[in-house]
Amino acid sequence: MKKVIIIGSGFSAIAAACYMAKAGYSVQVLEKNEQLGGRASILEIDGFKFDMGPSWYWMPDIFERFFADFGKKVSEYYELKKLSPGYRVIFGKDDYIDISDEPEKIIEKFEEIEPGSGKHLRKFMENSRKNYEIAMKDLVYNPGKSLLELVNLETAARLNLFVQNISQTVRRNIKNPKLQSILEFPVLFLGAKPQNTPAFYNFMNHADFGLGTWYPKGGFNAVAMGMVKLAKELGVEFYLNQNVVKIQTENNQATRVITEHGFFDTDLVISGADYAHTEKLLKPDEKNYSAEYWQKKVFAPSSFLYYVAFDKKVPELQHHNLFFDTDFGQHAVDIYDEPKLPKKPLFYANFSSKTDLDLCPDGKEVGFFLIPVAVDLEDNQEIHDRYFELIMDRIEKNIGVDLRSSILFKKSFGVQDFKERYNSCRGNAYGLANTLLQTSILRPSISNKKIKNLFYTGQLTVPGPGVPPALISGKVVTDYILKHENTLFTHE
Numbered sequence: 001m002k003k004v005i006i007i008g009s010g011f012s013a014i015a016a017a018c019y020m021a022k023a024g025y026s027v028q029v030l031e032k033n034e035q036l037g038g039r040a041s042i043l044e045i046d047g048f049k050f051d052m053g054p055s056w057y058w059m060p061d062i063f064e065r066f067f068a069d070f071g072k073k074v075s076e077y078y079e080l081k082k083l084s085p086g087y088r089v090i091f092g093k094d095d096y097i098d099i100s101d102e103p104e105k106i107i108e109k110f111e112e113i114e115p116g117s118g119k120h121l122r123k124f125m126e127n128s129r130k131n132y133e134i135a136m137k138d139l140v141y142n143p144g145k146s147l148l149e150l151v152n153l154e155t156a157a158r159l160n161l162f163v164q165n166i167s168q169t170v171r172r173n174i175k176n177p178k179l180q181s182i183l184e185f186p187v188l189f190l191g192a193k194p195q196n197t198p199a200f201y202n203f204m205n206h207a208d209f210g211l212g213t214w215y216p217k218g219g220f221n222a223v224a225m226g227m228v229k230l231a232k233e234l235g236v237e238f239y240l241n242q243n244v245v246k247i248q249t250e251n252n253q254a255t256r257v258i259t260e261h262g263f264f265d266t267d268l269v270i271s272g273a274d275y276a277h278t279e280k281l282l283k284p285d286e287k288n289y290s291a292e293y294w295q296k297k298v299f300a301p302s303s304f305l306y307y308v309a310f311d312k313k314v315p316e317l318q319h320h321n322l323f324f325d326t327d328f329g330q331h332a333v334d335i336y337d338e339p340k341l342p343k344k345p346l347f348y349a350n351f352s353s354k355t356d357l358d359l360c361p362d363g364k365e366v367g368f369f370l371i372p373v374a375v376d377l378e379d380n381q382e383i384h385d386r387y388f389e390l391i392m393d394r395i396e397k398n399i400g401v402d403l404r405s406s407i408l409f410k411k412s413f414g415v416q417d418f419k420e421r422y423n424s425c426r427g428n429a430y431g432l433a434n435t436l437l438q439t440s441i442l443r444p445s446i447s448n449k450k451i452k453n454l455f456y457t458g459q460l461t462v463p464g465p466g467v468p469p470a471l472i473s474g475k476v477v478t479d480y481i482l483k484h485e486n487t488l489f490t491h492e
Contacts, residue, residue: 001026002489005257005266007244010038011467012457013272014227015066015474020270021234022070023482028264029231030242030257032423037224038272039422039429040467043307045409048366049359050307051219052413053429054467055350055368056320058207060214062136062468063223069475070230077226079217081355086213087320089185090398091178098318099182101212110179120173124183124202129210132203140472143480144440144462166202167194181328192298192433193332201434213320215355220467244273247281247454254454268453268488270477275444275460277423286450298438300430300465301335301372302415304379304387308367309360309408314351316399321349325398331372336433339374341383347371347391364408375426377415384412430466431459439464446477453488455481 004020006013009031021027035041039053060080067074074080085098097113100106103125111118142149170183184194186204216223228238241261247269248256254269271278276294279287326344334342350368353359360366369391373379388410396402415427432438444461448454457477459465481488 002267003028003265004268004270005030005264006270006272007257007278008032008038008272008458009036009224009228009238010272010458011040011224011227011470012459012473012477013038013270014224014231015471016270016272016457016478017231017236017474018070018227018234019475019478020481021231021236023478025268027231027234027236028266029236029238030244030259030264031238031240032243032273033421034240036228036238036240037221040220040224042219042221043411045309045411047361048309048364048408049219050366050368051221051352052305052307054220055352057214057216057220057223058204058211058466059468060211062471066227066471066475067230070234072230074226077229078222081215081217083213083215083319083355085318086208087322088318089178089182089322089324092325093398093400097178097182099209099213103209106209110174114174114176114179117174117176117179124169124173125205125209128202128204128206131200132206132210135200135203139440140463140469141476141479142440142462143446143476144443145445145480146441149440164199165195166197166199169199169202170194177328178324181324184328185322185324187434192300192435193336196298196336196433196435198434198436198439215319215352217356217358219352219356219359223467244281247278247451249283249286249451252451254451268455268481270455270457270481272457272474274423274425275456275458276425278456282448282451282454286448288445288449294425298336298433298435299375299426299428300433302375302377302418302424302427303413303429304371304373304384304415305413306367306369306384306388306391306410307413308369308410310365310367310403310406311363311408312365312406313363314365314367314401314403316401317349317351317395319351319354321351323347323349323394323398325394335372335374339377341377342371342373345371345373345387345390347394349391349395367403372429373415375415375428377427379414379416381412384414388412425460431464434464446480 003026006017006029017027041052043050043052084101088098090096107118110121187197242259246258257264331346348370353366392404418424418427446461455477457473463469
């Protein structure tokens with residue numbers, strides 16, 4: 001039985017582990033940290049449980065598709081609830097829009113705010129649905145090896161969507177700045193400026209309005225643990241606290257993975273760890289890309305994160321809340337064009353204990369706050385504290401509630417923490433931005449060009465950032481490996 005070592009235990013790594021085990025491989029997963037799940041790990045303090053990373057459950061069909069590949073259903077591994085409203089967008093004092101879980105009601109809301117926008121939104125949503133179907137059926141499951149992957153009758157008919165950007169398609173017919181920001185935010189938080197994101201990526205709006213926002217009971221860690229359970233049922237072995245320090249090679253083959261505590265011989269290596277970090281485990285002449293390459297790439301944002309326990313409920317806010325009470329465009333400039341600490345950032349506030357009472361003691365609330373910031377920023381506790389005060393000020397100003405007096409404890413997490421805990425290149429939180437020049441074949445390759453049995457999965461390769469793309473990435477890399485098995489082991 002061929003043996004595969006998988007480095008890391010984030011979503012792409014666990015997905016790859018499941019597919020390789022199903023194909024008959026002996027699979028061992030090596031995780032650097034004290035728990036499985038990569039960025040979907042959990043922080044637990046005094047009965048309060050916080051998702052450390054992802055918190056928006058979009059594209060439920062991708063998760064269903066993953067489990068169906070093993071003859072299973074999502075419901076066998078974790079429980080889902082559709083949120084209604086999906087989320088709230090706050091623009092100022094007593095000025096907010098709740099995004100319904102029903103597309104027709106969203107159209108009605110747009111029409112109410114800007115007469116005539118409803119019909120444009122309906123058409124926009126229909127286009128985003130078609131783009132979603134094309135993307136999910138064909139494009140995102142390709143290995144990023146040839147431009148021909150992008151070419152079929154349906155994509156050819158939509159070439160203009162790769163030339164135009166999201167901002168152009170949104171603003172052509174919808175003039176209200178609040179409505180524009182609602183349609184543009186999915187790409188800003190997850191990848192790039194709307195002005196630099198191909199219009200085709202409006203399929204994210206179908207994920208938002210069409211498929212809705214869901215919540216997995218127990219948080220995203222429950223999703224990761226559901227996948228780990230499936231992996232174990234398939235025979236996968238997991239090892240914690242195994243920080244990999246070297247990938248040993250011989251005759252252009254990876255033969256051994258060395259950790260701080262020992263070594264693991266192998267026939268094949270798949271790294272779900274940070275791509276740039278993985279390459280540091282190789283000899284200089286075995287790397288796909290130089291340090292300069294990674295410096296030149298456009299990264300999606302990093303984040304300042306805050307995990308906060310409150311001694312009371314916060315009825316004035318929803319489960320998901322976006323604070324867009326400042327200049328959307330300026331914050332984007334501070335992330336992408338002139339990277340610096342933002343003066344007036346947008347931010348996100350999550351109170352998942354509104355939906356899941358098991359996350360904290362009775363009558364209490366867990367709060368998770370996120371400010372998108374540029375990668376590579378210097379940060380420290382003083383900066384974290386300053387921005388937390390800004391969040392508290394803005395919440396008080398907009399909803400009239402002082403949350404400071406109710407804080408039991410808080411922990412922050414920033415750019416440096418991403419680097420230290422996840423070996424994250426430049427401290428990124430979401431991988432590479434979805435720009436035209438970083439799409440498909442133009443993303444870092446899933447295979448090492450010198451070491452023929454070393455492969456990469458995760459948000460720095462195809463198809464891109466986010467949890468559903470990470471699941472897809474795990475399938476893409478294993479499909480490619482299994483298709484080329486005969487050539488991989490010809491040295492024997």
